[in-house]
Amino acid sequence: MSGGSYNAVTWLLDRNVDEGRGAKLAFTDTVSELTYGGLQQQSRRVANMLRRLGVRREERVAMIMLDTVDFPAVFLGAIRAGIVPVPLNTLLTSDQYAYVLADCRARVLFISEALLPVVKDMVGRLPDLEHVVVSGKDALGHKKLSDELAGESDVFATAATHPDEPAFWLYSSGSTGMPKGVRHLHSNLAATADTYARQVLGIREDDVCLSAAKLFFAYGLGNALTFPMSVGATTVLNSERPTPALMFALMNKYNPTIFFGVPTLYSSMLNDETLKNEPAGSRLRICTSAGEALPESVGNAWKARFGVDILDGVGSTELLHIFLSNAPGDIKYGTSGRPVPGYKVRLVNDAGDDVPDGEVGELLVDAPSAGEGYWNQRSKTRQTFAGHWTRTGDKYVRDADGRYTFCGRGDDMFKVSGIWVSPFEVESALITHPSVLEAAVVPEADPEGLLKPKAFVVLRPGASAAGLHEALKEHVKQKIGPWKYPRWVEVVDSLPKTATGKIQRFKLRDAASK
Structure with a gap:
């Protein structure tokens, strides 16, 4: 994939239709559904709409969207047109949205109706923002997504993009400052699917995926879009806050085979006394955890109650998904496991020298899914993306068996x-x-x-x-x-x-x- 024309949507979506899965359910959001064929049509309509609105190739469109079937249609439609979608955290403040929308110079903002109030006072003050398109029943004076797509053709010639061309951006969490825009390439989505999803998860066409992490997170995007679509599987989307009660309800209604959670949620699901007898569906075969290290006690308690392992791993926005993980048949709770096949890791001291087993060092990763860099942040790009190696800022220790155990962020130690x-x-x-x-x-x-x-x-x-x-x-x-x-x-x-x-x-x- 080092040269020539390559558009991620051709591999991720159109391939499924070409291979006979056009009528198969791709996404359900508890209210609406999209088959792979329906998603292909909707993504083409989105691409045509963006061209009609005057958005050119490589320009950005922002997404402040809840997890409904409109999200993959917009995200993939923009990529199909060679336009760069920028999914944003739906929990940011007005000031953070103003900063990010100005930073990425979005020409169009796609937004869920429920989230309009937090941006309503700023949209007229952003010089690059020309259109607001609302997913929902009431556009409140803006363009309504369903109306905009109704008259569009579902025929579109997919942009002949390059595998090394930016396909989408994700903004880092910004826990110690304003978020940073990470530019990800067309080839990066397949890189995460071919490594973690295929070789660790063993994801299959008959899987049903449910992710507590939302699509605007790197973790959630892989869980609920890239991984299931890479094999023609089905995803259950949840637009609401992932409370323990709601997660159990969705698990028992849709019977997912893979559940993607985070440590805090697993702990809450185990410790909520009102839910102590709740089952986790009848088909669950594997769970994953990321975002923060999973305590050993939580992993053991989950396995004891549900008979299903949690694969704890670590990923980042910069590297798009998990690069260290436990794996089926190779689990040691309390550790982040071993490098995902296709990724190389090092532990180094402050001088940049490799440290021996048992000694704490900073984790560096050589990743096929690494972002191109931060937008308009050259100094931070140089600090983080050093040639083949990406500095994670995480402190780890490796044992004699080659497993890595999280110690803390560099500034937490x-x-x-x-x-x-x-x-x-x-x-x-x-x-x-x-x-x-x-x-x-x-x-x-x-x-x-x-x-x-x-x-x-x-x-x-x-x-x-x-x-x-x-x-x-x-x-x-x-x-x-x-x-x-x-x-x-x-x-x-x-x-x-x-x-x-x-x-x-x-x-x-x-x-x-x-």
């Missing part, structure tokens, strides 16, 4: 008595205590100015904080070692998290330092 402490390791020990539901650990200076662990914990319903500090200190000492125990324990109602469920430890660090 700290030393106690000269020894590195992994916040994740301490948190994993804390949540095995019967009183603790969730935990986050950050460094705090003691009276002598030396850093020690401080824990923020969310208690299980009915648990008491009385005497808990001493109990948790002893619990952690017994679990992972005497120097790693939290010197301070603060009980909180909830922990700050990103939309993907990652704990925002920097907010807790800021609070602890004040």
Whole structure:
């Protein structure tokens, strides 16, 4: 795929129709359905609509869209036309949307009706934005997607794009600043499907996929679009917040064979007392987890209750999907597993030298799915994308069996008595205590100015904080070692998290330092 003409939609969608799956269900969103043939027609109508609106090849169109069947139609229709779709997090603030829409210079904004209020005051102030197209029943004075597509032809000559040409952008989560636009190529979608989806998941045509992570996330895009479409499988889309109750309801209604979750959700599904007898459908064969490392206790509890393994792995927006993972028949809970076939990884110290087994280092990845770089961020691009290697910012340790265990983000790690402490390791020990539901650990200076662990914990319903500090200190000492125990324990109602469920430890660090 190194040269010549290649459009990702030809491989991802048109191939399924050519191979006889035109009448097969591709997506259902609980209200509407699209077969592969229907999606092909809709994507061509979207491509024609964009051309009619004057959008040219390589220009951007933004998507603030909930997970309905309109999402893949718009996303794939833009790519078909050689136009670059930019799916955005549906939970951003007005200021963040204003920044991102101006940054990517979107000519058209596709938006779900329910999300219009958060952008209504800015759309007239963005010089590059010419059209707003609404998915829903009431466009509130803007163009209505269904009306715009009704008169369009379903015949369109797919743009003869290059495999190394940007196909779509994804914005990073921006947990420590404004989001950064990652440019992904036409060849990147197939790269994730040919590696993780095929060689780790073993995804099949008869699979039904359900992802808690939304399509605008790199993780969700692979789970719910790239992977199922790579083999002609079916996806169940959910436009609502993925609560434990809703996930169980969808699992029992649609009987997915693969469920893609995140650690926080798995924990909540296991610990909600009102759902303790809920089944997880009758056909579930595998689950995956990413976004943050999965605690060993959660993986074991899920397997014990449902008889199905969770494949814990790690990915990133920059690399599009999972590059380290456990695999069927090769699972060790508490680790991120081994490199996904097709990916190479290194652990390096601050000098850039490889570290031996058992020593903490920063994870670098040589990935076929790596983004081209950040838009308008040359310095950060150079820091992250260093030739073949992408710097993840994650600290890992490799054992003698070649498995990798997450220690923390580079800025989350700290030393106690000269020894590195992994916040994740301490948190994993804390949540095995019967009183603790969730935990986050950050460094705090003691009276002598030396850093020690401080824990923020969310208690299980009915648990008491009385005497808990001493109990948790002893619990952690017994679990992972005497120097790693939290010197301070603060009980909180909830922990700050990103939309993907990652704990925002920097907010807790800021609070602890004040």
